[in-house]
Amino acid sequence: METVLEVSNIGKRFKNGRGISDINFSIEKGNVFGLIGPNGAGKTTLMKAITGLLKPDTGKVKISGKNLEEDYKSAIRDVGANIGSASIYSHLTAWQNLKMIIRFYPEQPISRIDDVLKSVGLSKYKHDKVSSYSMGMVQRLGLAAALLPKPKLIILDEPANGLDIDGMLVFRNVVRQLSDEGVTFLISSHLTSELDKFCTHFGILIDGELQCIVRKDLFSAGKSIEDLYVERIGGVHVAGIC
Ligand SMILES: Nc1ncnc2c1ncn2[C@@H]1O[C@H](COP(=O)(O)OP(=O)(O)OP(=O)(O)O)[C@@H](O)[C@H]1O
Known part of the structure; x- marks a missing residue:
């Protein structure tokens, strides 16, 4: 297993008190990690911190073993990102x-x-x-x-917003084909049914905290990420998963 993205203790607090705190997770080569959470949970903030668009207050990010802060140019070299249309x-x-x-x-x-x-x-x-x-x-x-x-790592913030059916198919095929070839993805979306089609892992971010990380292959039969999300948001523990 090759770790492509390693996020350790990342935190960012804005002046208004909002932000993210103590985020820890990693993504292995070829995995597709879906980041979900309510509006304002901190998904974009986290993605910006991972790509260096925003400087976190705490923690570090490693991409293919390279520390983003110490070695930005070579760490970011293998990353393709679409965060907003900046x-x-x-x-x-x-x-x-x-x-x-x-x-x-x-x-x-x-x-x-x-x-x-x-x-x-x-x-x-x-x-x-x-x-x-x-x-x-x-x-x-x-x-x-x-x-x-x-890129070896692709980071996409809400990539399915506004896509028509054909666009959705194109997007899905791109993710499937590239992940089969070993490209790693971090994707945020509110379209959980879409993420369910190709994500290997999910992270649920609520109020700036990564509440749980789940592996798709460990879901109980018939349970969707939306079921899990609704249960988490409602504070109901899903035995054996989170
Ligand atoms: N530059 C900033 N200054 C102050 N507050 C900010 C800034 N950027 C984001 N925030 C706040 O931080 C919180 C997290 O925002 P973020 O955009 O990361 O959430 P999100 O999960 O991506 O939301 P959405 O799903 O609505 O896109 C929000 O409350 C937001 O208002």
Whole structure:
């Protein structure tokens, strides 16, 4: 087993008192870790801390054994992320946006841009400005951007929001195919039934605390992550799981 992501004692408290505290978990190579929790639980904050978009108050993050704080460049090298659409410019086309991003990965040929646009079904619209895109199209572009560097770890914050049926299938297939090839995923979503289709593990984050981590293959027959989540939110312990 190869640990790709190791999160130890990560905490971040904003001035308003909100945030996350003492988060610990790790993800092994090829696993798909679904992060779920109510609005404001701290999922985005955690993902930002893991990718260095936000500096945590406590703890450390290791990616492929490299400490994010001490060795940012090489730790982040193998990561593809889509957290909000921070790196997408609406006055540029999809192709131009990816051209901006690929500059940071000189080992990737320019033809990689067309490859990833094709894999998310955006080829037809690649020369349209992002300002004319629907929310689902922007989501597809965010996924394409995350795939661009052929990362070993992909971190996606609410990637299924706004996707149509075809977009959902594309997204699901990308996750399944890449995880089969050994790519590791951390994905947050409120669409638990979607996560149920491909996640190997789930972490439930409530009020900034990681309440439990469950392995999908240890669920009792017929129980979905939504059942488990509802029970956890309701404070009911699920024997043998959490
Ligand atoms: N920059 C900030 N300054 C102050 N408070 C913040 C900041 N960023 C996030 N928060 C607060 O921290 C808490 C966690 O926010 P976060 O966005 O991480 O939650 P989330 O689980 O991703 O929520 P959602 O599911 O609604 O996207 C929220 O109460 C939010 O208001």
